[in-house]
Amino acid sequence: MERVPILKIGQTLFVSIQIDLQDESVIRLQEDLADELAASGAHGVIIDITAVEIVDSFIGRMLTTIGSISRLFDAETVLVGMRPAVAITLTELGLSLKGVRTALNAEKGLEILNGKS
Amino acid sequence: MDELSIQSGDDVVRVRQFVRNAAADNGLSLVDQTKLVTAASELARNTLVHGGGGTARVEVVKSANGRAGVKLYFTDEGPGIPDIEQALTDGWSTGTGLGLGLSGARRLVDEFELTSKPGAGTSVTVVKWSR
Secondary structure, three states: OOOOOEEEEOOEEEEEOOOOOOHHHHHHHHHHHHHHHHHHOOOEEEEEOOOOOOOOHHHHHHHHHHHHHHHHOOOEEEEEOOOHHHHHHHHHHOOOOOOOEEEOOHHHHHHHHHHHO | OEEEEEOOHHHHHHHHHHHHHHHHHOOOOHHHHHHHHHHHHHHHHHHHHOOOOEEEEEEEEEOOOOOEEEEEEEEEOOOOOOOHHHHOOOOOOOOOOOOOHHHHHHHHOOEEEEEEOOOOOEEEEEEEEOO
16 A cells, blocks of 8 residues: 655645555545644645546545544644546536635645635 | 446546546536546445445447447445435435445436345445437
8 A cells, every 4th residue: 555645835735646546545545634734734735636636525535534634633624636527527526525625727826725724 | 348447436536537438538518527537436435334345347339329428337335225215315324424435426427227226235336328
């Protein structure tokens, strides 16, 4: 199983998903992020899915869960870089990713997080 | 026709990659490729998680009016689905997900056929046509 690295830059945790996600990798990412949020006291999480070719119902649910977990650690999650084909497919699948903020790219995501503090 | 075994999470990823290549090679648009691969991901996960593993078959097909398509056939010898209509309802779940896997996969493809009997496994056939 491949793991997704988490980078801490200032008060923000940065996650860029560059692998073809299998379920175990997503569950692991969720656990690693919770640990990292607790240890670092970061106030924001940016998840970059520019390289992610599909988001199915499991991955989508996990992204929503990550948003909820972050909030328990006083951190906001912004999902950035969703491909147009992924957005269309997610909507047709019936997933709204409720509760997760989105931004066009990492730069705009950071602006949202910085506007918060 | 190619047959792929589904016995692990790695296999689910392999099925997705294989379907992506088949869809791209046969003229499906990027959005249609993404829809088919997403449906394949849902169905391969079902085969693994609910069916206890099984196989995926990938076939290139041609319609009567000459359009190319990709046909996927997932089969397992798991416990089967007692109530198919219920299983295809949005939000109905065995408890591990949102209940969008099967119903969502059906929306993402052009043709969808599910056969299942309790104790006799489940098979799902889907087709996505190029436009």
